[in-house]
Each structure stands twice: as structure tokens, then as C-alpha cells.
Amino acid sequence: MPSAEAEISSFLKARRAALDPDALGLPGGLHRRRVRGLRREEVAGLAGISVDYYTRIEQGRAPAVSDGVLDALAGALRLTGGEATYLRNLASRGRRAPTGPGAPGRTVRPEVRQLLHAMDGAVPAMVVGRGLDLLAWNALGGRIAFDLESVAPDRRNSALLVFLDPAARTLHPDWERVAEQVVGTLRAESGRCPGDARIAAVVGELLDRSPEFRTAWEAQAVSECRYGVKRIVHPWVGAMDLTFESLRLAAEDDDQTLVTYSAPEGSRTETRLRELARRVAGERVPAA
Known part of the structure; x- marks a missing residue:
């Protein structure tokens, strides 16, 4: 499977593309846009962070993104509870070690x-x-x-x-x-x-x-x-x-x-x- 950084990038791009700018009251509907959904600068503005920082996050080049920024991105992208948790898990540095097929977790008490x-x-x-x-x-x-x-x-x-x-x-x-x-x-x-x-x-x-x-x-x-x-x-x-x-x-x-x-x-x-x-x-x- 792709790295966590690649997964963050794919996830943020997909969620950004899924949003309707008209529904969010943003100018310039789909017919004026080269791509579907929100632009990076619009997500950054909604989240209250710089465009450069959001771009680095979306490209997987921003280590140790804070919980506050992740929460802001979740709000800006209108993430569900499950989606917000997924983003936080991907961004977390305290991930579990990889688990093989024979590792604990397959034995039922x-x-x-x-x-x-x-x-x-x-x-x-x-x-x-x-x-x-x-x-x-x-x-x-x-x-x-x-x-x-x-x-x-x-x-x-x-x-x-x-x-x-x-x-x-x-x-x-x-x-x-x-x-x-x-x-x-x-x-x-x-x-x-x-x-x-x-x-x-x-x-x-x-x-x-x-x-x-x-x-x-x-x-x-x-x-x-x-x-x-x-x-x-x-x-x-x-x-x-x-x-x-x-x-x-x-x-x-x-x-x-x-x-x-x-x-x-x-x-x-x-x-x-x-x-x-x-x-x-x-x-x-x-x-x-």
C-alpha cells in the first residue's frame, strides 16, 4: 500500500474535488474552473492557514501537522467524523508497528x-x-x-x-x-x-x-x-x-x-x- 504521505495527498485531493464551491458560497462555479471542487487556496482560506502550508500538507511534505490544523482542515473540507479520524490517523506519528498475518490479533480468546x-x-x-x-x-x-x-x-x-x-x-x-x-x-x-x-x-x-x-x-x-x-x-x-x-x-x-x-x-x-x-x-x- 502507498505511504501515509501518499495516502494523505490522495485523500485531501479527493475530498477537495468532492466539494461544490457554489454550495459553500465561493465565487466562480464549476463552469469557470479548470478542475472540479475547491482550489487549494480556497481550502487554505477556509482552514485559516497559508496556501504554501496547505500545499505542502497535500503533497505529503509537511511532517508533524498539529491537531489544530487537522481539525481546521476537517472543518474546511466538511469531513465526516470517520473521515476526520482517518486523516488524523494518517498524520499521527505514533502509528502502530506493521502487523503480519501471524501476529497477535488473529487469536480469539x-x-x-x-x-x-x-x-x-x-x-x-x-x-x-x-x-x-x-x-x-x-x-x-x-x-x-x-x-x-x-x-x-x-x-x-x-x-x-x-x-x-x-x-x-x-x-x-x-x-x-x-x-x-x-x-x-x-x-x-x-x-x-x-x-x-x-x-x-x-x-x-x-x-x-x-x-x-x-x-x-x-x-x-x-x-x-x-x-x-x-x-x-x-x-x-x-x-x-x-x-x-x-x-x-x-x-x-x-x-x-x-x-x-x-x-x-x-x-x-x-x-x-x-x-x-x-x-x-x-x-x-x-x-x-
Whole structure:
């Protein structure tokens, strides 16, 4: 993956280009401009810094940018909370050391596995690690969309499955929205963990193999959808509108997230989720 300086440059240029000067009350609309979005001098003026300093920041030539300047840039570029955090992470000098695929962070604590087991049969659940690797799940969680047990261990990754598995577009009828969330989450993770080997490997493979991912990645969108509703068309029970929650585990679990799925009481999805649980339990019963 590119250096943090290169990422800062790409990110600031993309966010600057995404703004509408007319909406911000700036003179000279798009028809008078050679490029889309704001000029560097306009961003600098909105942030209250010199044009030369902003240019050096955007070109990755300004080390140790202060939190105050980063906050000013976030305001000038109308960054969301997630985008502002991403920029701050990229600019931070206190980054974590690169993490390899075998490093701590891929081992799920026994207590967390116990929790997954305790929820089985009622609540589909899984543990997601860096780079959106699927590290552990209960039986129902392993069947809520893809059959994770049948997926090769090195392919058990939400981003790889969504963009490269042909079944993803059938499972997710709103595939474009799901794909957008995946890209935004990977972008946010790359800012938190620059140099992480697994994130770099996942992003690199997707850039090589998926034109749709490449286009979305180059747009520099940052987002983390930690709760909401996910629509899945399951091959066994049909369409389900599942409520999901993503809960960060303890700090020592190193960027692991517990993801759970549920359904409103009395809903069609609840009925179908129970049917799926029965089907999954039946699969695990040994033949007489």
C-alpha cells in the first residue's frame, strides 16, 4: 500500500474535488474552473492557514501537522467524523508497528469463543479481525450468509467474499451499498493500522482483481457502519432483514469486533431466522 504521505495527498485531493464551491458560497462555479471542487487556496482560506502550508500538507511534505490544523482542515473540507479520524490517523506519528498475518490479533480468546457458543441457536454471531478477516463464529453465524466452514481459511474475509465470490450479489440484493460499506471500513482500518500486512494484502488483491473495488477505493471514501439493517436472501429460508451490531472487544483483543445479528420480535425475519437455526442444528445431528 502507498505511504501515509501518499495516502494523505490522495485523500485531501479527493475530498477537495468532492466539494461544490457554489454550495459553500465561493465565487466562480464549476463552469469557470479548470478542475472540479475547491482550489487549494480556497481550502487554505477556509482552514485559516497559508496556501504554501496547505500545499505542502497535500503533497505529503509537511511532517508533524498539529491537531489544530487537522481539525481546521476537517472543518474546511466538511469531513465526516470517520473521515476526520482517518486523516488524523494518517498524520499521527505514533502509528502502530506493521502487523503480519501471524501476529497477535488473529487469536480469539477462549472466553469470546464461549460467548459465541452460548449465543448459538438464537443469535448468529462472529468475530471480525483486521482487514475484515472472519476469525471465529458460532454455527448459526457461520450460515447466516456464506457457508464459512466450506470457505478456504485464507478466503474467510468479508471484503474478498463480497467482491470476488459470485454468490455475493445473490445473497445481498443491495450489493452496491454493502460493497460501499466494506470499502469505507477497509479505508478506515488502513488509517488506524498503516503498514498492516493483512490489510495491505486484502486491498492489494482487490485492486488487482476487482475493477469495482478499484473505482470505489480511489474515491477515498471513509465510513464505518457499526450497526444497522442488512438484507440477506438466504438460499434456505429466503429474504431476511437482519439487525446487526458491531461491538469492539477489549483492547487486548487487538482490533477484534463481535458482530451479532437479530430480528424484531414477531417479524417475518424472526420466523425465518428460527427456521434457519433449526436447519443448521439438523445439519449437525449425526445420522442414526
